[in-house]
Amino acid sequence: MEEISAKTQMAKIRTYEKGFMATHLVNLGAKLGIFEALNENKKGLTVPILASKLGIHEPYLRIWCQTAYHFEILDGDEEGRYTLQPYLDEILGDKNHFRNYLANIAMDVDLIGDGFTKAPGAFRTGRPLDIYQSPEFSELAYEPTTNIALAFLFMIFPKHENLKLMLEKGISFLDIGCGNGSLIIQLAQAFGNSRFVGIGPDANGIKSARSTISELEMEDRVSVNHLGGEKLEYKDEFEMVSMVVTLHEIPPALREKVVKKAYKALKPQGYLLVLDFPYPSKLEDFRNPIYNYGILDQFYEICAGRVHLTIEQQNQLLTASGFTDIQRWPVGRGMFDFITATK
Numbered sequence: 001m002e003e004i005s006a007k008t009q010m011a012k013i014r015t016y017e018k019g020f021m022a023t024h025l026v027n028l029g030a031k032l033g034i035f036e037a038l039n040e041n042k043k044g045l046t047v048p049i050l051a052s053k054l055g056i057h058e059p060y061l062r063i064w065c066q067t068a069y070h071f072e073i074l075d076g077d078e079e080g081r082y083t084l085q086p087y088l089d090e091i092l093g094d095k096n097h098f099r100n101y102l103a104n105i106a107m108d109v110d111l112i113g114d115g116f117t118k119a120p121g122a123f124r125t126g127r128p129l130d131i132y133q134s135p136e137f138s139e140l141a142y143e144p145t146t147n148i149a150l151a152f153l154f155m156i157f158p159k160h161e162n163l164k165l166m167l168e169k170g171i172s173f174l175d176i177g178c179g180n181g182s183l184i185i186q187l188a189q190a191f192g193n194s195r196f197v198g199i200g201p202d203a204n205g206i207k208s209a210r211s212t213i214s215e216l217e218m219e220d221r222v223s224v225n226h227l228g229g230e231k232l233e234y235k236d237e238f239e240m241v242s243m244v245v246t247l248h249e250i251p252p253a254l255r256e257k258v259v260k261k262a263y264k265a266l267k268p269q270g271y272l273l274v275l276d277f278p279y280p281s282k283l284e285d286f287r288n289p290i291y292n293y294g295i296l297d298q299f300y301e302i303c304a305g306r307v308h309l310t311i312e313q314q315n316q317l318l319t320a321s322g323f324t325d326i327q328r329w330p331v332g333r334g335m336f337d338f339i340t341a342t343k
């Protein structure tokens with residue numbers, strides 16, 4: 001490792017600053033439609049053509065393209081055509097690609113960035129910021145998890161055949177914190193014999209779930225309720241209950257109540273499935289790259305009043321609620337832990 005000096009420390013801080021600028025550049029490029037246009041024109045486009053196609057002021061666009069070239073997001077040829085670097089057509093270009101990352105970038109810049117400008121007040125008072133409860137936030141917040149069902153279908157179920165077989169055979173499945181219903185809707189499409197219920201306290205998410213369910217004419221097998229998990233009244237009704245990227249978002253004061261309600265809702269021997277960020281319990285692990293996602297998520301979410309749980313806290317919570325046989329596996333190179341527990 002290079003010895004620490006004023007020079008290396010300055011370089012480190014400059015790298016963070018550069019990352020900030022690059023993130024804004026990507027968000028701006030997405031809003032202007034530049035990535036979409038370059039994705040549709042794999043051979044590349046010159047600045048004048050791109051400018052007239054997208055209605056962008058040419059001198060500004062030239063600066064954007066040159067800067068994107070500097071960040072190694074774009075390549076350029078001798079005829080002045082710019083192209084997306086390899087694989088960035090998937091990550092930044094094609095919005096339907098499962099690797100597309102633009103929703104995360106938009107959330108970072110448009111909402112979390114806004115939150116950070118108000119963060120000093122929240123840090124002083126400990127009072128969560130309203131913007132994280134807004135309909136705009138709810139809309140943007142579900143975009144990054146739109147494809148979470150793919151993680152279940154292609155990463156989790158192949159390693160947990162028993163769960164997949166149960167779903168194929170036909171079970172009742174409850175998703176606590178269903179957001180806009182994207183998980184249960186996609187699971188219902190994949191498992192035609194099972195019935196799905198989603199609940200959550202976010203009225204906007206539930207409204208959007210209802211309209212998708214009705215558009216897809218799935219009302220006979222998929223339903224949603226506008227309800228916090230702490231208010232659930234089911235008893236011995238579901239073979240599986242899930243909490244997907246939700247456990248850490250439940251207010252700490254309600255968390256135990258929600259997990260107990262999940263336990264009650266499950267049939268005996270039923271499974272609780274939790275997918276969530278792992279969070280370090282030891283200081284040295286805050287430099288372990290495995291925890292990257294959880295650490296960054298917690299950093300902005302603290303101003304929303306959300307508190308991530310360490311492995312020990314998760315286990316303790318589940319055990320205190322009656323669950324046994326708690327098992328966990330990393331998913332997506334440590335981005336998430338997939339946890340199962342039995343009633």
Ligand SMILES: C[S@@+](CC[C@H](N)C(=O)[O-])C[C@H]1O[C@@H](n2cnc3c(N)ncnc32)[C@H](O)[C@@H]1O
Nearest residue numbers: 145177178179201202228229244245246249250
């Ligand atoms: C990051 S979102 C994940 C949504 C969804 N599971 C997905 O994967 O797209 C976290 C969800 O937790 C929900 N939530 C917060 N408090 C809750 C509570 N008390 N009971 C149930 N869900 C809750 C929020 O409304 C939000 O939809």
